[in-house]
Amino acid sequence: MSTLNQGDQTIDRRSLFKVGGIGIAAAFAPNVLTSQHAEAAAISNKLWIPPKISGKTFNLKLANGTKQIAKGALTKTYGYNGTGFWGPSLFMNKGDEVTLNVTNGLSESTTTHWHGMHLPAEMDGGPMQEILAGKTWSPKFKVMNNAATFWYHPHMHKTTQKQLALGAGGFIFVRDSIESALALPRTYGIDDIPLALGSRTLSSSNQIGTTTIYGDTMLTNGVANAQVDLPAQYVRLRLLNIESERAYNLGISDGRKFYVISTDGGLVDKPIPVKKLLMVPGERYEILVDLSNDKIGSTISLRAFNKGLTFGYGGSEPAKSGDFGSLLNNVDFDVLKIKVTKPISTGISSLPALLTKNVFPVKSQASKARAIAITDNGPGTPFTFDGKSYSMDYINQHVKLGATETWTITNDRVFGHSFHIHDVQFKIISRSTGPIPAHENGWKDTFSIQPSEKVTFIAKFEDYASSEWAFMYHCHMANHEDGGLMGQFLVEK
Numbered sequence: 037m038s039t040l041n042q043g044d045q046t047i048d049r050r051s052l053f054k055v056g057g058i059g060i061a062a063a064f065a066p067n068v069l070t071s072q073h074a075e076a077a078a079i080s081n082k083l084w085i086p087p088k089i090s091g092k093t094f095n096l097k098l099a100n101g102t103k104q105i106a107k108g109a110l111t112k113t114y115g116y117n118g119t120g121f122w123g124p125s126l127f128m129n130k131g132d133e134v135t136l137n138v139t140n141g142l143s144e145s146t147t148t149h150w151h152g153m154h155l156p157a158e159m160d161g162g163p164m165q166e167i168l169a170g171k172t173w174s175p176k177f178k179v180m181n182n183a184a185t186f187w188y189h190p191h192m193h194k195t196t197q198k199q200l201a202l203g204a205g206g207f208i209f210v211r212d213s214i215e216s217a218l219a220l221p222r223t224y225g226i227d228d229i230p231l232a233l234g235s236r237t238l239s240s241s242n243q244i245g246t247t248t249i250y251g252d253t254m255l256t257n258g259v260a261n262a263q264v265d266l267p268a269q270y271v272r273l274r275l276l277n278i279e280s281e282r283a284y285n286l287g288i289s290d291g292r293k294f295y296v297i298s299t300d301g302g303l304v305d306k307p308i309p310v311k312k313l314l315m316v317p318g319e320r321y322e323i324l325v326d327l328s329n330d331k332i333g334s335t336i337s338l339r340a341f342n343k344g345l346t347f348g349y350g351g352s353e354p355a356k357s358g359d360f361g362s363l364l365n366n367v368d369f370d371v372l373k374i375k376v377t378k379p380i381s382t383g384i385s386s387l388p389a390l391l392t393k394n395v396f397p398v399k400s401q402a403s404k405a406r407a408i409a410i411t412d413n414g415p416g417t418p419f420t421f422d423g424k425s426y427s428m429d430y431i432n433q434h435v436k437l438g439a440t441e442t443w444t445i446t447n448d449r450v451f452g453h454s455f456h457i458h459d460v461q462f463k464i465i466s467r468s469t470g471p472i473p474a475h476e477n478g479w480k481d482t483f484s485i486q487p488s489e490k491v492t493f494i495a496k497f498e499d500y501a502s503s504e505w506a507f508m509y510h511c512h513m514a515n516h517e518d519g520g521l522m523g524q525f526l527v528e529k
């Protein structure tokens with residue numbers, strides 16, 4: 037199964053469409069489609085809000101669990117701290133020295149990566165920091181990031197897709213004095229809502245397909261057909277894409293404007309009005325939605341407007357079954373139904389005009405222009421960077437501590453990807469396909485790169501050097517990453 041999965045990237049998906057999306061996929065029939073999705077959809081489910089942990093010491097334990105996702109049999113899952121699917125939200129303050137004790141309660145190895153955080157490579161939780169079954173890993177670091185929404189998840193080479201698909205992950209909320217001083221919704225679970233978006237495929241016995249590219253059942257925080265009550269004020273949604281490959285072209289069902297207030301790594305200068313927000317795996321955006329004119333009791337939804345998604349984005353394929361197929365492909369579907377309830381006393385009724393004042397590195401400060409290409413070795417082979425499949429023993433890039441660099445990623449292959457780099461938050465400075473969308477003008481650590489596109493970002497590699505422990509850069513489509521589309525860089529003195 038895994039070879040099929042890892043090899044998927046280089047099969048020209050357009051040729052599969054000609055045969056109705058069946059192709060070689062049908063022969064393997066990895067996940068038999070059933071009416072489960074329909075049954076799941078028939079259950080009205082309250083959105084699950086992950087429990088909150090704050091302080092300076094965070095104890096996490098990843099273990100097997102179960103969750104009632106659809107009618108009938110319980111679904112076997114992975115989750116942290118007995119949550120079933122997913123894990124608690126960790127609230128950290130900028131400047132704090134934190135310790136995380138991560139116990140692996142699975143019967144297989146894992147790692148835990150703090151996605152988006154700036155920290156020493158040894159504490160990063162990449163594939164090198166393996167936590168054997170039954171063991172505890174205790175990284176410590178100073179929280180250096182600005183207030184934003186980060187996340188943690190397994191990063192074990194070749195099993196990231198499986199462990200993520202089964203539910204292992206969680207949010208990290210970083211708070212700082214700038215964000216705290218703003219009149220923004222921040223009552224957790226009431227008007228400040230984390231949303232982990234990921235479809236999963238359920239077998240006829242309700243078990244999650246761990247090598248499936250696209251799920252048929254939309255899960256929001258692990259809940260199918262999720263519904264939430266939100267006050268008739270501004271509400272803050274912290275969006276995270278936890279798919280293997282699917283992109284979400286998010287909008288509100290009635291087409292109203294909403295406002296991006298934060299990108300992956302921090303607040304934007306001022307709220308950016310948008311009607312649609314396209315998100316690839318690993319990306320986060322915080323948005324404000326104005327519900328203050330909505331009638332109490334009325335309903336709207338956060339919707340994926342994925343019908344007509346451009347080929348290259350995950351889930352654009354029209355096939356309903358087969359390897360690149362899904363009932364959710366190339367259709368619009370709700371990710372969260374919202375019922376408007378009465379305002380809360382701590383609620384927010386106006387939009388802040390200004391949020392922060394970002395200072396991004398500029399090209400004239402860059403001492404190196406690095407170029408990285410997405411490659412493969414011909415049809416049926418996995419994607420690689422610069423012709424080299426990921427190897428823990430190979431350092432792809434050496435970066436000098438303190439250097440500001442531009443990195444240009446080139447994608448001349450058939451499908452789009454989600455590029456992510458550890459250690460730094462960067463600024464995208466060019467897209468060969470056109471202007472940088474307004475909402476990408478912020479600190480980012482993950483971005484979409486489409487076929488025939490070149491994207492350049494600029495970043496400063498500071499504070500932490502090691503000649504032993506590497507950081508990763510990779511495609512955040514978990515099956516591509518597991519298949520070798522990952523590289524390592526050292527930041528050295």
Ligand code: C2O
Nearest residue numbers: 149151318456508
């Ligand atoms: Cu969210 Cu290297 O990953």
Ligand code: CU
Nearest residue numbers: 453511513516
């Ligand atoms: Cu990829």
